[in-house]
Amino acid sequence: MSPEQILLLLLDLLGTFAFALNGALTAVRHVRIDIIGVLTLGMITALGGGILRDIMIDDLPPATFQDWRYLAVAAFGAFIVFIFAKHLGRMTVPIEVLDAVGLSVFAVTGASKALEFGLGPVQAVILGTLTGVGGGTIRDALVGRIPSVMSEGLYAIPAMVGAGLTVAAMMTDLYGIAAAVIAASTCWLIRIIGIRFKLNAPQPLGTFRRVGTQD
Amino acid sequence: MSPEQILLLLLDLLGTFAFALNGALTAVRHVRIDIIGVLTLGMITALGGGILRDIMIDDLPPATFQDWRYLAVAAFGAFIVFIFAKHLGRMTVPIEVLDAVGLSVFAVTGASKALEFGLGPVQAVILGTLTGVGGGTIRDALVGRIPSVMSEGLYAIPAMVGAGLTVAAMMTDLYGIAAAVIAASTCWLIRIIGIRFKLNAPQPLGTFRRVGTQD
């Protein structure tokens, strides 16, 4: 492996770890679950987006089932939550920063994989975004929350920007480690700015008639 | 393309548009979501059933990812809801009539595609019905509602009739544009009669013990 590939692999594993940690932590905060629930929901958050992407592009079994390191890192992240949930609750900022790394890397690698598998540019942007947000969406559906990606903050939009830059670079033959890092950094920065200034995507007007089930 | 194929394509795109419109509208009425939620839930309602069918029959990537027109029409329908949600709320009747067109076309084309891909007749009826009702079911699961197809009105039953007529016509070599139109029209008519007279499918007796989370 070249140094660039090693960097991407390390970032990918770091993102998987952060997603499992943040995913399991979100789950234990909202519902009463046991160790099976913590491990399952953490791993689904970390691996679910990539699994959905691999089903869509017909790369089965999914990549996360073929490389044991992803399973191990995801299980480890969720297990840390099981042990230290009480203390991790106070570490919101570093966990959100790490989670944004996961979102950025997944959006870039997801879009690039979709394009490599022959899908069109618009589809690759959609699937890159899905790689980043899909796992958390499945988790939210399982614990009975409105998916946060659909209701609050800026989460899908930075992922779309990162995936879009990736696709633009690949279509113009400019893709490489530098382009991947630029695309991921842009996504990460928008996400962090969104957290810092509590930005939200626009909402439709005058349609919501009763209190929903989300928080 | 023959005129018949063009007619079927136009009906299919019209159904996709109606499903996206109705799906996004149902979502914004029940939960507080932003533009990402409106677009995602509208597109999932419109495309989800076909994607589930294509996974089951092993036609991956799903057809809706290979033809950009479906993505564009679904996104457009959902976007209209984002802009005009307040006014669309008063247009229940025309939207339900259009939605019934989508259900009918999807049930017929879904069953016919499943049979073409070598599945048995019963499976083709199930998958035709799934094509019609699957997208709305995923949307309801994501917004925390009991899927309306499982709890109220006549929705799956007309789809099963439409899919059943399609399979019967194909098994007896009578399938063609005329049979497809008859099957879809029958489904559409049962659906409309069900809406007009507020018909429901029978419920099991004496089992329900507490108020659920549906409306």
Next chain:
Amino acid sequence: MSPEQILLLLLDLLGTFAFALNGALTAVRHVRIDIIGVLTLGMITALGGGILRDIMIDDLPPATFQDWRYLAVAAFGAFIVFIFAKHLGRMTVPIEVLDAVGLSVFAVTGASKALEFGLGPVQAVILGTLTGVGGGTIRDALVGRIPSVMSEGLYAIPAMVGAGLTVAAMMTDLYGIAAAVIAASTCWLIRIIGIRFKLNAPQPLGTFRRVGTQD
């Protein structure tokens, strides 16, 4: 077919029946659904785990769509609930014993099929467990409950033991009808002991802040 294969097929169909019965019964107790909901949720509980496994190992269309007997047995089990739901509510013990048979057989056959399709041993244990618990998890997500496998009782753990014994036997070339029966019986026994003594998996400490939506 050899007598052993016939035994496994009969147990598999018995498990499918028990899952459909128990799955439909759980659904009608928690939410107001009609006959379509009873049949759909019963069949999803019975067949959903195997379908998820077959997607992951790339054996599409799923086995349950290729053998009509599974569809028929699952529909029959759910239909019995539609007719006799009121009376079945009193037969908790025999239904739970049968459901444990389903869990055990599905965990063993699921793990063995995953290994046969070339997945690694850890992945085969995960997919065997998924075969056992996946259908009920989809049902719970559709009716808006926290999946019971993630929150109460011992359900995934016996399945993991059964799948683990199966994988261990196959890796050491000891797998056969005797090993399958031992693995399934061990799973079944742990599940029954868990029910009898109301055992739960450990929960994380001090993290849960509000009443969730589960019972």
